[in-house]
Amino acid sequence: MPEAxxxxxxxxxxxxxALKFGSFTLKSGRQSPYFINAGAFDDGAKxxxxxxxxxxxxxxxxxxxxxxxRIDTVFGPAYKGIPLAVSTSIALQNRYHATVGYTFDRxxxxxxxxxxxxxxxxxxxxxxxxxxxxxxxxxxAVREVVPKLKSVADVNIIGLVLSVDRMEKTKDSDLSAxxxxxxxxxxxxxxxxxxxxIFAAGKQLFGEDGxxxxxxxxxxxxQTYLAQYGA
Ligand SMILES: O=P(O)(O)OC[C@H]1O[C@H](OP(=O)(O)OP(=O)(O)O)[C@H](O)[C@@H]1O
Ligand SMILES: O=C(O)c1cc(=O)[nH]c(=O)[nH]1
Numbered sequence: 001m002p003e004a005x006x007x008x009x010x011x012x013x014x015x016x017x018a019l020k021f022g023s024f025t026l027k028s029g030r031q032s033p034y035f036i037n038a039g040a041f042d043d044g045a046k047x048x049x050x051x052x053x054x055x056x057x058x059x060x061x062x063x064x065x066x067x068x069x070r071i072d073t074v075f076g077p078a079y080k081g082i083p084l085a086v087s088t089s090i091a092l093q094n095r096y097h098a099t100v101g102y103t104f105d106r107x108x109x110x111x112x113x114x115x116x117x118x119x120x121x122x123x124x125x126x127x128x129x130x131x132x133x134x135x136x137x138x139x140x141a142v143r144e145v146v147p148k149l150k151s152v153a154d155v156n157i158i159g160l161v162l163s164v165d166r167m168e169k170t171k172d173s174d175l176s177a178x179x180x181x182x183x184x185x186x187x188x189x190x191x192x193x194x195x196x197x198i199f200a201a202g203k204q205l206f207g208e209d210g211x212x213x214x215x216x217x218x219x220x221x222x223q224t225y226l227a228q229y230g231a
Contacts, residue, residue: 005060006193009053009163010201014213016040019198021218028138028171030229033221034195036164038080038134050163051087054132055095057161057192058088066188068158072128073101073121077145084132085120088161103129105148116152123153131160136189137168139177146185157187164198165191169231176231195226 013019018040024032041050061067074092076085082104089102101121109117123129129149133141142160149155160181170180178189193201199222202214214222 006197007201009193010198011205016046026137033225036135047083047087051091053192054088055091059096061190070128071100071130073103074132075103075129076132077141078105078107080134088132123155125154127155128158129155130158133162135164135166136162136177137166139181142181159187160189162191165194167195167231168229
């Protein structure tokens with residue numbers, strides 16, 4: 001039987017050194033013992049593979065009836081969402097013969113040339129837009145980008161696909177940020193892997209030195225963090 005998607009993805013994260021262990025300050029201000037750095041997918045092979053993971057997840061959710069198959073464009077929020085949107089649309093084309101656009105935003109409006117705040121497939125009323133992003137912690141990035149999209153056109157956001165759901169509580173409830181975003185905006189959120197799957201798989205995966213990527217010390221630090229912030 002082929003390995004589960006989340007196990008293969010965990011291996012890819014670890015081999016690419018996109019999953020780091022140490023002490024990291026998050027956008028939310030939380031101090032985390034692990035960090036997913038999508039900037040580590042820094043060559044053609046890695047970004048192509050990443051796009052294939054997204055395309056596989058998208059096709060799976062479509063096949064399961066949880067995601068609309070009519071996707072006009074894949075939208076990735078700047079900055080780290082940009083290569084995600086591009087590589088996902090390439091992988092959907094190459095793997096599944098599905099031609100979809102890609103679009104991303106500028107963090108600052110451009111007043112000359114093509115101008116505006118969006119790049120790529122132009123957003124138009126009624127378009128089906130699939131969001132992609134790397135991780136969700138508190139959901140701030142999504143809450144910022146949805147109104148930005150809606151300010152350009154009355155698009156239909158059909159879902160969000162993440163690399164990793166960090167499974168963290170929102171500040172003011174016990175809901176996870178993913179659940180809160182689903183309730184708030186009414187679209188489904190999918191993740192190629194969640195943090196608990198990653199730590200379970202990581203204990204069974206070994207680096208070139210023969211040691212497990214997730215040592216007991218790392219696992220305890222992650223458990224302690226999730227006991228405080230996990231949903
Ligand atoms: O769920 P949240 O609490 O919003 O945290 C996750 C977001 O934070 C990071 O982006 P960031 O805004 O740092 O921008 P970047 O893509 O330019 O690194 C990350 O890429 C996610 O988009
Ligand atoms: O919450 C964040 O800021 C964050 C967490 C993470 O694992 N990776 C990332 O790029 N940002």
